[in-house]
Amino acid sequence: MKKAISKMKPPEIRTAGPTSALLGINALYRIRNDPLAYYQSLNSTFGDTVKIRLGPYRCWFIFHPDHIESVLATKASSFIRFEKIMNILRQWNGNSLLIAEGSSWKNRRRKVLPSLSQQRIPSYAKLVSRLAQDLTETIISKIKENGSYESSIDDEMAQYSLEVAYKTLFNKNLNTVVQPISEAVNCLSEIAYKETTSAFTLPRFIPTPANRKKKKIIKLMRSCIRDIVLERIEQSSKEESDLLSILIKHHGGNTSAIEEDVISLLIAGHETSGATLSWLFLLLAKHQDVQHKIQKELDNILGNTSASYENLKNLPYLNAVIKETMRLYPSAYALFCRRATEDVDIGGALVKKGDLVQIFPYITQRDNRWFKDADRFNPERFINSESWPKYAYFPFGAGPRICIGQSFGMMEVALTIATILQRLSLSQVESSLESAPRFSLRPDKNITISFSSRPQIERVEDQIT
Numbered sequence: 001m002k003k004a005i006s007k008m009k010p011p012e013i014r015t016a017g018p019t020s021a022l023l024g025i026n027a028l029y030r031i032r033n034d035p036l037a038y039y040q041s042l043n044s045t046f047g048d049t050v051k052i053r054l055g056p057y058r059c060w061f062i063f064h065p066d067h068i069e070s071v072l073a074t075k076a077s078s079f080i081r082f083e084k085i086m087n088i089l090r091q092w093n094g095n096s097l098l099i100a101e102g103s104s105w106k107n108r109r110r111k112v113l114p115s116l117s118q119q120r121i122p123s124y125a126k127l128v129s130r131l132a133q134d135l136t137e138t139i140i141s142k143i144k145e146n147g148s149y150e151s152s153i154d155d156e157m158a159q160y161s162l163e164v165a166y167k168t169l170f171n172k173n174l175n176t177v178v179q180p181i182s183e184a185v186n187c188l189s190e191i192a193y194k195e196t197t198s199a200f201t202l203p204r205f206i207p208t209p210a211n212r213k214k215k216k217i218i219k220l221m222r223s224c225i226r227d228i229v230l231e232r233i234e235q236s237s238k239e240e241s242d243l244l245s246i247l248i249k250h251h252g253g254n255t256s257a258i259e260e261d262v263i264s265l266l267i268a269g270h271e272t273s274g275a276t277l278s279w280l281f282l283l284l285a286k287h288q289d290v291q292h293k294i295q296k297e298l299d300n301i302l303g304n305t306s307a308s309y310e311n312l313k314n315l316p317y318l319n320a321v322i323k324e325t326m327r328l329y330p331s332a333y334a335l336f337c338r339r340a341t342e343d344v345d346i347g348g349a350l351v352k353k354g355d356l357v358q359i360f361p362y363i364t365q366r367d368n369r370w371f372k373d374a375d376r377f378n379p380e381r382f383i384n385s386e387s388w389p390k391y392a393y394f395p396f397g398a399g400p401r402i403c404i405g406q407s408f409g410m411m412e413v414a415l416t417i418a419t420i421l422q423r424l425s426l427s428q429v430e431s432s433l434e435s436a437p438r439f440s441l442r443p444d445k446n447i448t449i450s451f452s453s454r455p456q457i458e459r460v461e462d463q464i465t
């Protein structure tokens with residue numbers, strides 16, 4: 001990440017916001033229907049700090065990097081994640097790392113961290129590389145069979161990233177026996193989005209069809225995960241190097257804690273990296289020049305050998321493309337809403353105890369004050385000397401609750417794209433890049449891209465320009 005620029009434009013200390021007619025029902029309606037356009041319009045109309053009423057809550061939308069730093073890092077101890085949202089996720093995540101607060105969170109983070117530490121990444125990378133090669137082979141055989149292959153890319157990447165999460169967690173392949181997990185994970189993301197953006201949801205004990213379906217899915221998923229965890233605990237003498245074995249070791253056999261953290265890693269891990277992969281494929285299909293430049297870099301550095309974790313640091317252009325994709329299309333387009341636990345000054349605005357605070361990577365990362373020609377897809381900005389404030393670019397969040405799977409996520413995305421682009425080229429069937437913000441920012445489900453085989457290369461000597 002680039003260093004803070006020395007002459008950062010000072011934040012505007014206006015704390016205006018839209019009128020709170022009807023307790024902000026209008027705002028809730030707009031958030032539900034077109035959240036990105038609404039957040040953008042609030043930022044353009046009212047500035048860097050926007051005060052808004054949302055139902056019974058007073059809420060602050062914070063857009064300036066200085067203030068983002070205060071909320072996420074320097075004054076992070078004055079905030080917790082908003083309980084209403086966390087209680088929705090708690091239904092299936094329990095009191096996992098994602099949900100916990102205070103000393104309970106610290107304890108969980110310490111226990112989960114070893115399974116995602118930098119030293120573990122190379123061994124997970126071998127599994128990811130294998131899965132990416134399998135996917136490439138499958139696509140190539142479909143092209144051979146039918147002459148072409150068109151993919152509804154978001155569905156394909158959701159399934160692939162779940163397979164990656166499943167394989168690295170349990171060292172098992174996602175097969176039909178565990179289909180309930182696949183269905184549950186996809187379904188719960190949808191439910192989470194609906195419940196967290198609704199002004200009103202019926203209590204869970206009321207047996208509506210939706211509540212009954214949710215209960216059934218959660219029960220099924222938890223029992224599948226429990227079986228896997230118990231089986232592994234029983235075979236504890238068998239040395240396994242997957243994520244689950246390390247979690248079991250550090251959780252000291254506390255089965256419900258293991259189950260909760262497994263579910264949260266499965267969901268948090270696959271949803272975000274799947275969405276990032278979808279955006280990357282779409283951007284590469286649309287920007288053929290960028291795709292060719294990555295392929296040239298791959299051909300130069302790897303020749304005909306398969307991409308591996310060790311190669312990734314020698315692929316600066318590929319890394320720049322991934323970072324630029326995460327700037328324009330951060331899968332966590334809005335961070336989890338926070339609630340102030342005491343009065344706190346954020347850049348001159350008095351955020352009172354109980355107020356909510358919301359931060360949006362999608363908006364701040366597209367601000368022309370920090371990024372030149374901010375809406376343009378320009379990976380070179382991560383290679384050239386362009387610089388921006390540290391907290392203007394934060395696709396993995398920041399501060400103590402920064403994404404624990406950051407190194408894993410970057411490795412997964414880079415290794416997958418490198419493996420596929422070595423053998424395949426992409427082109428877009430439709431020209432639009434519609435986004436459909438759900439629990440994470442995903443492309444519209446109907447966008448299709450077309451794959452074609454690349455000729456096997458001899459070593460290419462051209463330099464990347």
Ligand code: HEM
Pocket residue numbers: 097098099109116264265266268269270272273276330331332335336337394395396397398400401402403404405406408409410413
């Ligand atoms: C491209 C991939 C990824 C992106 C963009 C991403 C993004 C994020 C962001 C923005 C947060 C912070 C949310 C907030 O502060 O409100 C977060 C937290 C988290 N992420 Fe990721 N993530 C990715 C991959 C992963 C992976 C692969 C895993 C697990 C294997 C993971 C597990 C988690 C967990 C458990 C947290 C909560 C950490 C805590 O509260 O201490 N993420 N992620």
